[in-house]
Amino acid sequence: MKKAVIIGAGPAGVTAAYELLKKSDGYEVLILEESQEIGGISRTVRYNGNRMDIGGHRFFSKDDRVTAWWDEIMPLQGSPSYDDKVLGRTIPLAEGGPDPEKEDRVMLTRNRVSRIYYQKKFFDYPVKMNARTIRNMGFATTMVAGFSYLKAAVAKKPEDSLENFYINCFGKKLYSMFFEGYTEKLWGRHPSEIDASWGAQRTKGLSIMGILKDNFQKLLPQKQDKHQVQTSLIEEFNYPKYGPGQLWETAAAEVEKMGGEIRKGCRVTKLHTADGRVQSLSYVQDGEEHTIEGDVFISSMPVKDLVAGMNDVPEAMGRIAAGLPYRDFVTVGLLVDKLNLKNETKLKTLNNIVPDCWIYVQDVGVKLGRIQVFNNWSPYLVSDPDHKVWIGLEYFCSEGDKYWNMSEEEWVKFGISELVKMGVITSEKDVLDSHRERVKKAYPAYFDTYDQIDELIRYLDTFENLYCVGRNGQHRYNNMDHSMATSFEAVDNILSGRTDKKNIWSVNTEKEYHEEKKEA
Incomplete structure (x- = not known):
């Protein structure tokens, strides 16, 4: 038996373990997880009978391997008595009737609604040129935005920054209203300082023309192919009944049933290399250091930390890795009786709240970036x-800054004050309960030494039995399905003996590779 050591029990790590055990009986699989939780940033936090989705996770993908995998772990089904009140329909039974052991292991179908809250008005996201937008913006501003877009369409700027990328897609006026301030909140840098590749990766094909094309296609009678719909324009997605962590906890349990081992509270500190291979690694658990050998090492830990723990790293590679930046994440959960936001849509919701999963806060007068309404992700997240x-x-903040170091009480007071300022709630008396969560290295950033990351990738690929997967493992702001796809590719390489790792690093970088990929 060969031994595969996997660093991290997030989507990439759990997927790699599951695939390796399922496709081969020749590997002993061990996952080392630093925290006590399964799912990484895709975990579900439980607090006083309520659940929090860290960052929000839509289960939608153009990669058919990913959707088949999700369905294998948690099919779209439900018990006879389950009624999805939000959508007003009953989820159909699986063939053969309900399975008591799997009754709660179900995916729900949700409405995808995410709008922009700007100057106390709601705008569609992506922005649509409809009557409501014109009314909210005003005729004069709409005309300026229209001519600004036309100018950008005929006089393209060099896409050497995220700022120019967005201006080329939407025009300078819409960019200044809906992208500039929010992007600076997210990254702590002005878009002119950020690499354009982030925008190209996260908003593939999203532009005014892309939105108009999508609107036209929706007028046609035939059913749309999911491969042809821009991810940012989807109208429905699937979602585990009890949040994303439920799927990853379920998948981790399947890994253990197949003979895999998951050790929690294990912080990997060193990788011992020699002769172009990783020979072993060291980790700390309960204050004690342990060393374990392996034949294959799959890493989803931050590249920055991975390289820092390797021996004999060339100075230039160490410098690049040490300079890779991140943005850290804080979410404050608040339980309230109601929001001062009216549901003026035609969508049915419990308690007649607004139907949004996310509300993007573009106003630069507050630090708040987004508001998640957990009721709309799944009513089962709420007691x-x-x-x-x-x-x-x-x-969004940076580890060690004044915001990161605020106490939970300070965070709750700060969040409440911003909601009151925005008119979302009336006063702190509206808040019945609260909870804060902090996440380190939530968002790999695209500035500082990121422009040299290709050199670092070439160096890491010289270690034939080391495979870097996932968002932090590749320092890419990937979605959950992209992280899974990197693990699919890594396991395929391991089992086929392929030594070239280009396919692993190419996930979500080449448009034709993933976003437009179809099964033959």
């Missing part, structure tokens, strides 16, 4: 969804 609203206030 009393008929009478209470459970929301998450999402903030």
Whole structure:
């Protein structure tokens, strides 16, 4: 038996373990997880009967391997008595009737609604040129935005920054209203300082023309192919009944059933290399250091930390890795009776709250980046969804700064004050309960030494039995399905003997590779 050591029990790590055990009986699989939780940033936090989705995770992908995998772990089904009140329909039974052991292991179908809250008005996201947008913006501003877009369409700027990328897609006026301030909140840098590749990766094909094309296609009678719909324009997605962590906890349990081992509270500190291979690694658990050998090492830990723990790293590679930047994440959960936001849409919701999964906060007068309405992700995230609203206030900061170091009490007071300022709630008396979560290295950033990352990738690829997967493992702001796809490719390489790792690093970088990929 060969031994595969996997660093991290997030989506990439759990997927790699599951695939390796399922496709081969020749590997002993061990996952080392630093925290006590499964799922990484895709975990579900439980607090006082309510659940929080850290960052929000839509289960939608153009990669058919990913959707098949999700369905294998947690099929779209439900018990006879389950009624999805939000959508007003009953989820059909699986063939053969309900399975008591799997009754709660179900995916729900959710409405995808995410709007922009700007100057106390709601705008569609992506922005649509409809009557409501014109009314909210005003005729004069709409005309300026229209001519600004036309100018950008005929006089393209060199896409040498995220700022120019967005201006080329939307025009300078819409960029200044809906992208500039929010992007600076997210990254702590002006878009002119950020590499354009982030925008190209996260908003593939999203532009005014892309939005108009999508709107036209929706007028046609035939059913749309999911491969042809821009990810940012989807109208429905699937979601585990009890949040994303439920799927990863379920998948981790399947890994253990197949003979895999998961050790929690294990912080990997060193990788011992020689002769172009990783020979072993060291980790700390309960204050004691342990060393374990392996034949294959799959890493989803931050590249920055991975390289820092390797021996005999060339100075230039160490410098690049040490300079890779991140943004850290804080979410403040607040339980309230109601929001001062009216549901003026035609969508049915519990308690008649707004139907948004996320509300993007573009106003630069507050630090708040997004508001999650957990009721709309799944009513099962909320202990009393008929009478209470459970929301998450999402903030972006840097580990060690004044915001990161604020106490939970300070964070709750700060979040409440911003909601009052925005008119979302009336006063702190509206808040019935609260909870804060902090996440380190939530968002790999695209500045500082990132422009030299290709050199670092070439160096890491010289270690034939080391495979870097996932968001932090590749320092890419990937979605959950992209992280899974990197693990699919890594396992395929391991089992086929392929030594070239280009396919692993190419996930979500080449448009034709992933976003437009179809099964033959």
